[in-house]
Amino acid sequence: RLGLQVREGDTVGRRSGNEFGFVMANLNHERDAIALAQRMLEAIAVPFVIDAQAMVITASIGISVAPKDGNSGPALLKSADAALLRAKQAGRNTFRFYSSDMDADAARRLGLESELRNALQRDEMMVFYQPQVSLDSGQMIGMEALLRWNNAKFGSVSPAEFIPIAEESGLIIPIGEWVFRTACMQTRQWLDLGLMPLRVAVNLSARQFRQPNLLTVMRDVLAESGLPANALEIEITESAFIDDVDQAVAICRDLKRIGVKLSLDDFGTGYSSLAYVSRFPFDKLKIDQSFVRDIIENPVNAAIATAAIVMARSLNLMVLAEGVETEAQVSFLRSRRCDAMQGYLFSRPLSAEAFAPLLLGNTHLSIFDQPRENAKTLLLLDDEPNILTSLTRLLRREGYTIMAATSSTQAFEMLARQPAQVVISDQRMPDMSGTEFLSRIRQLYPNTIRMVLTGYTDLESITGAINRGAIYKFLTKPWDDDQLREQIREAFRMAKDLQGAVRPDSAERP
CATH class of the missing domain: 3.20.20.450 (EAL domain)
Incomplete structure (x- = not known):
């Protein structure tokens, strides 16, 4: 009966006259042992017929879980023995875990299953x-x-x-x-x-x-x-x-x-x-x-x-x-x-x-028009608002749609709403470095032109990002207004060329 309750690959053995041991490997979750213990108790409780007489026996089960309750065979057996003693003290015909937390989980699970059996009759389901x-x-x-x-x-x-x-x-x-x-x-x-x-x-x-x-x-x-x-x-x-x-x-x-x-x-x-x-x-x-x-x-x-x-x-x-x-x-x-x-x-x-x-009420979700493909959109990311204000003032006559973010989280949300052809990020920010941010942008929006504008020169991280293709250009603060404007214009020209190069392929996508 016990052998029928275990899975292929599990081990069943006899430890002494009336004591058996089980080894279960590759459990998806500790609670899977609960279902096995219940099946064993139910299988053993079925009466045995001996010489035309029905005999009922019960069992007590102790459970230990690796590695929480031990990392070796002897340690796990010792923990299971301690749990078995607690099961016997609880009145027998039950099981206990070595961990009291698992006992509480098992008790709740058994209670839920019991209540679940009559949930429909009690109109508890909706x-x-x-x-x-x-x-x-x-x-x-x-x-x-x-x-x-x-x-x-x-x-x-x-x-x-x-x-x-x-x-x-x-x-x-x-x-x-x-x-x-x-x-x-x-x-x-x-x-x-x-x-x-x-x-x-x-x-x-x-x-x-x-x-x-x-x-x-x-x-x-x-x-x-x-x-x-x-x-x-x-x-x-x-x-x-x-x-x-x-x-x-x-x-x-x-x-x-x-x-x-x-x-x-x-x-x-x-x-x-x-x-x-x-x-x-x-x-x-x-x-x-x-x-x-x-x-x-x-x-x-x-x-x-x-x-x-x-x-x-x-x-x-x-x-x-x-x-x-x-x-x-x-x-x-x-x-x-x-x-x-x-x-x-x-x-x-x-x-x-x-x-x-x-x-x-015919309620519906507000759907906004997708941004025009030929719109020149620039995303600026810097945790200093005064820098964003200065950059916006400098570039507002260039005809760009400018999105300004003070955190990477805000920038990701803006890009999801309206993709940008050019992204400029500061390097030193509280939540995420500029190179890490731009590396993610490269994976999410590979056709963007990405640049770093910073007063902090961590050459190793910047060089690595440039070599990986995450960054197109490294710009320094303080900047020269005319040079910065021209570098951004060049970035938009590159974005337009890149967009034109990929458009035929995108038209064939399903």
Whole structure:
């Protein structure tokens, strides 16, 4: 019985007459040991039939976790023995961690699972809706249904905490079906009121995806709610099909035959590639919010998001960015031709009652026109306002659109809203050096002309930045007005030549 509870590669051994030991490697999280301990207690508690008589035995389990509780075999065994003693003192037929913090986590998890079993019957579950908005028109094009749980004992419980518990315990099957039914019925009611045509997106967990009667459940939900199949979008994460891709492709094709839309959720957090995604009949790709959060200043995440958009467009997929919270992020995503957004900038997730006024009022996102390509835009970054004032006064008759920032954070936001052909930065600033700032700008906006204007001559860092191509020219303070004006004019001429050189390629991009 015990051997059936462990994974392939785990070790099971007998330490003494009635004592067994287990070694679990490569745990994703310490809490994974909780699920194993529960399974073992349940397996042992099943009565043994001996000579036609049922006998019930129980077990106590002590758990230690490396490296927190020890770095060697003997040390971990000693910690597990101490935890085992505490489990016996607690009344047996239970488990304890060597760490008291883990004990508290385990107790909370068990309590949440117990309360979760009756959450639907007690009407503790609610479905909230978060709008999805077109980045072209600013109009709402749909919404995502999000599950919320407010429990009398634990209060408001985060989905990040209770969804994994529901998944591991199997409770996600009835709960998930309830979410689908509730979301589809609510959307049908909104459509019956003559409101704008919308599509509701509902998450399908890995366990739901693998249930044998998935297609039957989806057909029943659509039939009972009366919602058109093309008004339902099923969101699937990569974890749902990573183990058996061929079977997953077949399931997705069966779902498409029903008429529903499919989207790949949390893109970028797994192992998805162009060849991988192209096998599935997805309609939409959702860029995970972890890449959007700092997209205007993190070149790596900006590159991942941009590559995802290009890949999706090559497959004729719609692209939606999650977790959008600022107008600068919107501008950046629009400049990369992202189709839609979802996030707090437009609206938090709302109850059905609070969501309805958004539909009735035809609320939309203000979309500003993209800056003209031939506008001469100059960004100045210096933490001294008097320097910015002097430079602006010097250059205001040159016909430039001048953006002045006193911090790199402000500068990144300005560039996301309106790209500049020429960027001039001071070297010594509190939050980030000029060379580091310009190095990021080179990765985010490779066609800009970048210059340092500073009174601090750190030749090593400046020379390194110039050699890497991050800086076009190094200028010193105090400056000569005429020379500075001419150097900036030359920078704009270079920017124009560079823009003309890349334009034919950009016109061919999907």
